[in-house]
Amino acid sequence: MSSTRHLVIETRLGPITLVAEGETITGVYFRRHARRPARETFGPEVTDATDPLLNEAARQLRDYLAGRRRRFDLPLAAEGDSFQLAVWEIVKSIRCGDTTTYGRIAEQLGDRALAQRVGQAVGANPLCIFVPCHRVVGSDGSLTGYAGGLEHKRALLELEEPSAAGAGRLF
Numbered sequence: 001m002s003s004t005r006h007l008v009i010e011t012r013l014g015p016i017t018l019v020a021e022g023e024t025i026t027g028v029y030f031r032r033h034a035r036r037p038a039r040e041t042f043g044p045e046v047t048d049a050t051d052p053l054l055n056e057a058a059r060q061l062r063d064y065l066a067g068r069r070r071r072f073d074l075p076l077a078a079e080g081d082s083f084q085l086a087v088w089e090i091v092k093s094i095r096c097g098d099t100t101t102y103g104r105i106a107e108q109l110g111d112r113a114l115a116q117r118v119g120q121a122v123g124a125n126p127l128c129i130f131v132p133c134h135r136v137v138g139s140d141g142s143l144t145g146y147a148g149g150l151e152h153k154r155a156l157l158e159l160e161e162p163s164a165a166g167a168g169r170l171f
Contacts (some may be wrong), residue, residue, distance in 0.1 A: 001058050004043030011065050013152055015127075016086040017042065018057050024077035025057050027126045027134035035124060042055040061129065067159060070096040094135040097161045101139050123147050129156065 004026075006019045019027030019042050029036045048055035058075065063069035078088055090105050102122065106114040125133045128148050134156040138144040146153035 004023075004041070005046045006044075007046055007048055007051065007058060009048070009058045009061065011062065013065065013155060018054050018061070019043070020051070020053050020057070021077065023053060024037055025053070025127065025130065026077050026079070028061075028128050028130055029126075029159065030148040030152060031129075032144075032149060033128075034149075035126075042057050057130075064129070065159065066101035069119055070131050070160075074130060076130055078131065079125075080121070080124065084121040084124055088125055088127070089134055091122065091125065091136060092131050094132055096132070099135045099137045099141070099157070101137060102138050103145075104127065105136065116149045119145070124159065132156075135160075149163070 003022045004019065006027075008017050008018055010132050013030065013072055015031050017027070017029045017031075017036075018025060019029070027037070027042070046054060048058050053075075058070055060072050060074060064072070068084055078085070080088065086109060087105060090108055102115040102118045105118045105122075106112045109118070122133045122136050123145055125131050127148070128134065129147075134146055134153045136144075136147075143150050144152055144159075
């Protein structure tokens with residue numbers, strides 16, 4: 001019997017689906033997420049009142065979106081190959097309010113030529129927001145692809161650094 005289940009929460013960015021497997025969060029998806037798995041893979045829908053882990057994830061996400069939280073303290077587990085996991089580990093280390101580029105992540109992995117592959121790994125991140133792939137931008141600072149949609153990427157970056165949004169940022 002699978003212990004996969006999900007919770008849909010309403011946020012200022014629209015509905016967000018949180019998925020858990022056992023005692024870890026395994027997915028965070030917007031309604032029109034580019035790489036959103038089939039709903040049946042999410043397991044049954046639960047309420048936050050009946051699931052302490054998803055309740056805590058929802059609370060932390062709501063606090064973040066309200067500007068009351070800058071880091072998450074949740075048990076996360078993403079499925080991916082070794083390259084994706086390495087990229088996501090680097091992405092997890094990007095501090096709130098900061099950004100980096102695909103090329104810089106590729107350099108951290110030892111080869112700037114891996115930038116396109118890094119972009120593919122970032123796009124496949126199943127834990128968006130919690131593993132902050134919205135903080136990865138183009139080499140010129142411009143917004144580039146985001147599985148949750150560029151409007152969500154822009155909103156998340158503006159939430160994290162509102163003063164920069166009006167100070168000539170490229171996005």
